[in-house]
Amino acid sequence: MARLLVLVLVLLLAVSQATADEDPYIGVNIGTDLSIMPHPTQVVALLKAQQIRHVRLYDADRGMLIALANTDIRVMVSIPNDQLLGIGQSNSTAANWVSRNIVAHYPATNITAICVGSEVFTTIPNAAPVLVNAMKYIYSALVASNLDNQIKVSSPLASSIILDSFPPSQAFFNRSWNPVMVPMLNFLQSSGSPLMLNIYPYYDYMESNGVIPLDYALFKPLSPTKEAVDSNTLVHYSNVFDAMVDATYFAMAFLNFTNIPVIVTETGWPSKGDSNEPDATIENANTYNSNLIRHIINKTGTPKRPGIAVSTYIYELYNEDLKPGPISEKNWGLFDANGDPIYILRLTDSGSLLANDTTNQTYCTAKEGADPKMLQAALDWACGPGKVDCSPLLQGKPCYEPDNVIAHATYAFDTYYHRMGKTPNACDFNGVADITTTDPSQGSCIFPGSLGRNGTMVNITAPSMNSTSSDSPSWNFHGGGGFASVLVVIKVMLWSVILL
Numbered sequence: 001m002a003r004l005l006v007l008v009l010v011l012l013l014a015v016s017q018a019t020a021d022e023d024p025y026i027g028v029n030i031g032t033d034l035s036i037m038p039h040p041t042q043v044v045a046l047l048k049a050q051q052i053r054h055v056r057l058y059d060a061d062r063g064m065l066i067a068l069a070n071t072d073i074r075v076m077v078s079i080p081n082d083q084l085l086g087i088g089q090s091n092s093t094a095a096n097w098v099s100r101n102i103v104a105h106y107p108a109t110n111i112t113a114i115c116v117g118s119e120v121f122t123t124i125p126n127a128a129p130v131l132v133n134a135m136k137y138i139y140s141a142l143v144a145s146n147l148d149n150q151i152k153v154s155s156p157l158a159s160s161i162i163l164d165s166f167p168p169s170q171a172f173f174n175r176s177w178n179p180v181m182v183p184m185l186n187f188l189q190s191s192g193s194p195l196m197l198n199i200y201p202y203y204d205y206m207e208s209n210g211v212i213p214l215d216y217a218l219f220k221p222l223s224p225t226k227e228a229v230d231s232n233t234l235v236h237y238s239n240v241f242d243a244m245v246d247a248t249y250f251a252m253a254f255l256n257f258t259n260i261p262v263i264v265t266e267t268g269w270p271s272k273g274d275s276n277e278p279d280a281t282i283e284n285a286n287t288y289n290s291n292l293i294r295h296i297i298n299k300t301g302t303p304k305r306p307g308i309a310v311s312t313y314i315y316e317l318y319n320e321d322l323k324p325g326p327i328s329e330k331n332w333g334l335f336d337a338n339g340d341p342i343y344i345l346r347l348t349d350s351g352s353l354l355a356n357d358t359t360n361q362t363y364c365t366a367k368e369g370a371d372p373k374m375l376q377a378a379l380d381w382a383c384g385p386g387k388v389d390c391s392p393l394l395q396g397k398p399c400y401e402p403d404n405v406i407a408h409a410t411y412a413f414d415t416y417y418h419r420m421g422k423t424p425n426a427c428d429f430n431g432v433a434d435i436t437t438t439d440p441s442q443g444s445c446i447f448p449g450s451l452g453r454n455g456t457m458v459n460i461t462a463p464s465m466n467s468t469s470s471d472s473p474s475w476n477f478h479g480g481g482g483f484a485s486v487l488v489v490i491k492v493m494l495w496s497v498i499l500l
Contacts, residue, residue: 003425007288010083011057016264016297020082023299024258024296024297024299024309024310024311024312025053025054025296025311026054026055026293026297026311026312026314027052027053027054027055027056027076027271027311027312027313027314028047028052028054028055028291028298028313028314028316028317028334029055029056029058029109029265029266029313029314029315029316029317030043030055030056030057030058030064030316030318031058031315031316031317031318031320031323032058032059032061032320033248033320033321033322033323033354034318034319034320034321034322034337035321035337035438036337038318038337038339040061040063040064040066040067040068041067042070042339043064043067044067044068045094045339046317046335046339046485047071047073047317048071048073049318052352053072053073053074054066054073054074054075054076054112054313054364055074055076055313055317056075056076056078056115056265056313057075057076057077057078058078058080058101059077059078059080060078060079060097060101061078061476062101065077065101065109065111066105066106066109067451068109068110069108069109069168069300069406070108071110071177072110073110074110074112075109075110075111075112076111076112076113076313077089077101077102077111077113077114077115077119078114078115078116078118079097079114079115079116079117079134079138080117080118081117081118081120081123081127083097084116084117084120084124084127084131084438085127085130085203086114087125087132087134087137087138088130088131088133088134088303089130089135090137091137091140092140093137094134094140094141095137095140095141096196097138097141098138098141098142099141099145100121101139101369102142102145102147102239103145103147104309105153106130106147106150106151108369109149111151112150112151112152113151113153113154113193114138114142114151114152114153114154115151115155115156115196115265116131116134116135116153116154116155117131117134117139117155117156117196118141118155118156118198119156119157119158120155120263121157121158121161121177121180122160122161123158126169128177128180128407129180131155131180131184132183132184132187134182135153135154135155136183136187136460137169138153139187139191144420152191152192152193152194152306152378152474153187153191153193154188154193154194154196154404155184155196155197155261156196156197156198156266157195157196157198157263158195158198159197159198159199159200159204159248159279161173161174161181162174162244162247162248162251163346165243165244165247166228166230166243166247167229167230167231167232167233168230168235168237168243168246168247168249168250168304169233169235169250169267170232170250171247171248171250171251171252171254172250172251172254173254173255174319176479178255180430181255182255184251185260186259188257188260189259189260192380193260194260194261194262194263195252195260195261195262195263196250196262196263196264196265197245197248197262197263197264197265198246198264198265198266198267199240199241199244199245199266200266200269201217201218201239201240201241201265201267201269202217202266202269202279202280202287202288203271204217204244205217205239205240205279206277206279212240213226214279216228216238216240217239217240217288218239218284218285218288218291219238219239219241219287219292219295220267220288220291221238221289222238228243230303235303235304236303237303239295241264241267241292242303245262245264245302245304245310246302246303246304246305248262248299249262249302249304249305250304253458255265261310262310263311263312263313264310264311264312265312265313266311266313266316267313267314267315268285268288268289268315268316268332268395269284269285269287269289269293269332270285270329270331271284271285271286271319271331271332271333271342271343272327272328272330272331273326273327273328273331274326274327274328277326277328277463280327280328280331281497282342282343285332285342285343286343286344286346288305289314289334289345290346290347290377291343292312292314293314293347294347295309296309296311296312297309312316314334315332316332316334317333317334317335318334318335318336318337318475319331319332319333319335319336319337319342320331320333321337324458335391337424340439340441341439344439361437362422362435362436363409363414363417363436363438363439363440363447364414364416364417364418364434364435364436365410365413365414365433365434365436365438365440366405366406366407366410366413366432366433366434367431367432367434369430370406370431370433371432372405372406372429374430374432375405375406375409375432376405376409376427376431377430378409378413378414378432378433379405379408379409379412381429382409382412382413382415382416382429383412386412386416388412388415388416388419390408390411390412392411392445392485393408393411396442398443398445398446399411399445401443404436409429409433410440411440411445411447413427413429413495414440414447415432415447416446416449417433417435419448449496463479468493
């Protein structure tokens with residue numbers, strides 16, 4: 001009876017896990033072309049803080065795989081393109097790669113898939129003839145280690161391999177690659193692996209010469225009259241992403257493959273670009289990724305497969321400042337190298353993933369153009385009767401620089417605002433303060449309520465405040481050099497005595 005109960009429990013856990021696996025998810029790509037790449041433990045701390053449970057690596061870096069161990073974060077590893085020829089020509093090389101990079105880390109590190117190369121047809125076409133062999137050799141090594149059911153094998157494709165992608169019902173793969181595509185699809189079908197696709201509506205929009213509207217690329221709501229219509233199926237498409245996913249399904253069906261799932265391994269939008277890239281902006285990047293995440297998590301699906309969402313990996317975790325090419329190439333990240341968000345995603349009601357929502361993420365800052373004397377008076381009140389702990393503004397402390405009244409007032413205003421529960425009245429200061437969604441933190445000066453360097457919320461430890469006094473001492477609380485710092489020390493000490 002005991003054994004039977006154990007077996008039942010194991011089966012229930014397996015079913016529960018399988019159900020969880022079937023839910024669509026959002027993952028993030030982790031590139032490493034940064035001049036100062038965070039240590040793997042810092043990367044993992046950011047992933048945990050942001051509730052990112054799925055990641056894709058562009059290699060099988062040992063340090064990252066060790067840092068990801070025992071975290072339950074699901075990991076896609078990759079065989080870089082420069083290793084593809086060697087693995088595709090040698091079964092033993094493939095077996096050694098799996099032994100060194102998979103078996104050595106699994107199951108402590110939850111590796112779920114191996115990407116064999118990336119966009120091989122379009123980036124290194126000379127290696128395409130050995131691509132399927134490489135995938136089969138890697139798969140055989142997994143079989144030998146009894147890992148073929150746990151770890152899938154595929155190869156991310158550029159969406160440009162699909163020709164005549166609109167209307168989706170007419171889409172087909174570039175026929176010149178059929179000698180490789182057909183065996184590849186056969187392998188994916190027989191091994192139960194997904195077709196991996198990189199979709200970039202930003203480039204589709206940029207290259208369309210105005211044919212594709214910006215709102216259609218950004219997932220923005222469209223009226224039915226502005227939606228794109230497949231003339232064959234009369235199905236309406238409201239965004240580029242869904243149209244490309246459905247084009248992929250149709251392209252596979254054209255080759256008689258109808259049961260291979262699709263995973264989008266890369267998609268995103270750049271937050272900054274050159275002068276000829278006016279739509280690479282923070283606002284558009286935020287709009288695209290926020291709408292994308294909601295679209296996937298809410299299981300919207302596509303017009304061809306409604307309710308069946310496609311798991312998707314955002315490109316990318318960090319801005320990669322060493323990437324060659326235009327400015328946009330360096331600015332696809334959600335975070336900078338310090339772990340500070342490039343922008344705050346708008347994700348109300350979309351779960352805890354990347355939960356840095358602007359709905360509640362507000363700050364109180366000194367108003368641009370405010371009278372410096374009024375700012376000084378408000379700063380003095382905040383650090384005095386307002387009972388704000390202004391010690392971080394002392395010389396040598398994290399928020400001393402920049403040493404000016406605007407920066408110091410912003411710190412004091414924001415601290416007071418958060419202690420008062422972020423009510424609008426708590427960010428007035430006689431008209432010299434404004435509420436904003438832009439995090440004013442900089443360097444080592446992390447503001448209350450900020451998503452700090454590791455992406456975790458900074459809590460306020462200052463004592464509670466009950467005073468409603470409007471007195472405004474006249475001492476100067478900012479300035480350069482040692483004399484100003486002495487004034488600050490005296491001032492803090494005086495207020496400490498007054499408040500006792």
